[in-house]
Amino acid sequence: ILRFMTAEVKFVVFDCDGTLVDSQHMIVRAMEIAFSGEGLAPPGPEAIRHIVGLSLDEAIGLLVPDSPDETVLRLVAGYRSAFATLRTHDDFDEPLFDGILELLDALRAEGVLLGVATGKSDRGIGKTLDMHGLRDHFASVQGSDRHPSKPHPAMLECALNEVGAEPENSIFIGDTSYDMMMARSAGLLAIGVAWGYHDIEQLRQSGAQEIVREVPALLPVIKKGLQR
Numbered sequence: 001i002l003r004f005m006t007a008e009v010k011f012v013v014f015d016c017d018g019t020l021v022d023s024q025h026m027i028v029r030a031m032e033i034a035f036s037g038e039g040l041a042p043p044g045p046e047a048i049r050h051i052v053g054l055s056l057d058e059a060i061g062l063l064v065p066d067s068p069d070e071t072v073l074r075l076v077a078g079y080r081s082a083f084a085t086l087r088t089h090d091d092f093d094e095p096l097f098d099g100i101l102e103l104l105d106a107l108r109a110e111g112v113l114l115g116v117a118t119g120k121s122d123r124g125i126g127k128t129l130d131m132h133g134l135r136d137h138f139a140s141v142q143g144s145d146r147h148p149s150k151p152h153p154a155m156l157e158c159a160l161n162e163v164g165a166e167p168e169n170s171i172f173i174g175d176t177s178y179d180m181m182m183a184r185s186a187g188l189l190a191i192g193v194a195w196g197y198h199d200i201e202q203l204r205q206s207g208a209q210e211i212v213r214e215v216p217a218l219l220p221v222i223k224k225g226l227q228r
Contacts, residue, residue, distance in 0.1 A: 008169075009113060009163060009164055009165040009166070009169060010111065010112045010113065010165075010169055010170075010226045011112070011113045011114075011115060011139075011159075011160070011163055011165035011169060011170040011171070012107060012112055012113070012114055012115070012170070012171045012172075012173065012222060012226075013114070013115035013116065013117050013140070013156060013159055013170065013171070013172045013173070013188070014114070014115070014116055014117075014172075014173050014174070015053060015116075015117065015118055015172075015173065015174035015175060015176070015179050015196075016116055016118035016119075016120055016125060016128060017052050017053065017118065017119070017120065017175075017196075017197075018052055018053070018174075018175035018176065018193075018195075018196030018197040019097075019173060019174050019175045019179075019193055019196055020096060020097065020100055020116070021094050021095060021096055021097065021100075021128060021132075022094070022095055022096075022097055023094045023128075024045075024049055024052070024197065025093065026083065026086055026092065026093065026094055027048060027049075027052060027083075028045045028048050028049070029082075029086060030079050030082040030083040030086055031043065031048050031063075031079055031082075033078065033079075033082035034060075034075050034076075034078030034079040034081075034082050035075065035078075037078045037082075038071065038074055038075060038078065040064070040075075043063050047063060048063070049197040050197065050198070051063060052119070052176065052197045053118075053119045053150055053174070053175075053176040053178045053179060053197070054119050054149050054150060054178060055119050055144035055148075055149035055150075056076050056079060056080070056119070056121070056144065057072060057073075057076050057149075058149040059119070060072050060075045060076055060079065080121075083124070087127065094128060094131065096132055097195060097215055098215060099214075099215035099216055100215060101132075101134075103215060103218055103219055104134070104137050106219055107219075107222065108137065112222075112226070113139045113140075113163050113165065114137055114138050114139060115138055115139060115140035115141065115142070115159045115162075115163065116129070116138050116140070116141045116142065117142040117150075117155040117156055117159060117172070117182075118142070118143055118144070119143075119144050119149065119150060119178075120143055120144060121143050121144055121145050122141075122143040122145045122146070124143070125141060125143045126141075129141070139162070139163045140158075140159040140162040140163055142155040142156075142158055142159050146158075149178075150176075150178040150179065150181070150182045151177075151178045151179075151180075151181035151182040151185060152182065152185070153182055153185040153186035155182070156170075156172060156182060156183065156186035156188060157186055160186070167186060167187030167188050168187070168228070169226065170188045170189070171183075171188055171189045171191060171222060171225050171226065172186070172188045172189070172190055172191070173191045173192075173193060173218070173222075174190075174191075174192065174193070174196070175192065175193050175194075175195070175196020175197055175198060175203075176196065176197055176198040176202075176203075177198050177202045177203065177205070177206030178206075179192070180192055180203055180206040180207040180208045181206050181207055183207070184207040189209055189210070189225045189228065190207050190208050190209050190210075191208065191209065191210045191211070191212060191218070191221060191222070191225065192204075192208035192210070192211045192212070193211075193212050193213075193215075193218070194211060194212065194213040194214075195213075195214070195215070200213075210225065
C-alpha cells in the first residue's frame with residue numbers, strides 16, 4: 001500500500017543558480033574579491049561560471065588546483081564573507097529568470113511537489129528563497145552543507161525520501177553538467193536548461209535527456225516527463 005501511495009507523488013526538483021535565479025554577476029564579483037584578498041589573480045568570469053553548482057570548497061579547489069588546503073579554506077571563507085557583504089548593498093541583484101515564478105505556481109496548482117537541490121549553503125539558499133518569497137513553494141530544500149558535492153546523488157536521494165517520491169515519478173532541472181550527472185545517478189529524468197552557465201553541448205554530453213532553451217517551453221516538457 002505504501003509503495004502504491006508513494007508512486008503517485010509527482011516531484012520536480014530544481015537547481016538554483018543559473019536555473020531559478022541569475023546570480024552570475026554576484027558570484028563572479030564575490031570570487032574576485034576573495035581572490036584579491038589573498039593576493040591572487042582572480043580567475044576569468046568563464047572559469048568561475050563553469051564551477052557554479054559545485055559545493056564551494058570543491059569549486060574553489062578546481063580554480064586553484066595546485067594550492068594548499070589552507071589557501072582553499074581561506075578563499076572559501078573570503079568568498080562567503082564577500083557574498084554576505086554584497087547582499088547588503090543596494091545594487092545586489094539575484095533576480096529570478098523571467099517566467100520562473102509563473103512556472104512554479106503552475107506546477108503547484110497541478111499538485112506537483114517542488115524541491116531545490118543546490119551547491120549553495122543552507123543559509124545561502126534560505127536567503128535567496130526568502131528574498132523572492134519562495135520558501136513555501138518547496139517541499140524539500142537541499143544545500144551543500146549536508147551533502148557531498150554534485151554530481152553525487154545524495155541531495156536528490158534525501159529529497160526523494162523527504163517527500164515520499166520515487167525516481168521514476170521525479171524530474172531534476174538544472175543548467176550544468178554536474179546537475180545532469182547527479183540526476184542520472186539518482187534515476188531522475190534529467191532536463192537541462194540553456195539559459196544557465198554550461199552550454200548545450202556540455203549538457204547533452206553529461207546526460208541531459210531533454211534540453212529547453214526558454215522558460216516558457218519548460219512546462220510542457222515537465223508535464224510530458226511526469227507522464228512517462
